[in-house]
Amino acid sequence: MSEFADKGFEAASIRSIAERTGLQHPLITYHYSTKDALWRATAEFAFEQIREKWDKSGPDFADAAPIDHLRAEYRAVFYYTAAFPEFHRFMRQEAMYDNPRLRWVAKTVLAPLIDRLLPQIRAAQRDGDLPAIEPIVFHYMMISLTATLAGFGPEMRVTSRIRPEAPAIVASYWMQVENMVFGKFANASGTRDCK
16 A cells, blocks of 8 residues: 555556565565556455444444444544555545546445445434535545545644654544534544533
8 A cells, every 4th residue: 555655556566565565576466466456455455444443333333323423434534544644645646537446446445435424424414413515525525634634744744743643643633523523412432412
């Protein structure tokens, strides 16, 4: 992921990936015959990590309101991106231009995730817990918020000398996002306040 994130698909090379990982080039090409196959496997792996976090917390929210599901699921995306900032750069490299990889990741990986979130967004809007904004626009607003530390981390280090990966920064940032987006429904314990 770091190779694709740093260089983009075109400039990345399997040979360089082998050097970064300490694996032999032929071993990688044995399992992934093309760079495209390796890129797709990388995308699938990253999104599977997020889905696993969602599925593990799913039973905890079986009887919870849609707003609680959303908060937990976007929190999982945020903490994954904070732990692996190269994930954001990996995705941004492909999202800058329409290309076959973007279309593939949109259909294969993003569509199932979005299909999971949009009904929750609509339900939270019907409950009056979220503003009446187009649900897909709300989703991408949340994705932007989840990626802020990853996307601006290098700039933050230079302009302010803070470490955006520091646990205190990560926790305080997400608390502010929850307070801004989920308002009175967000609190330090992550449980829903009564109306």
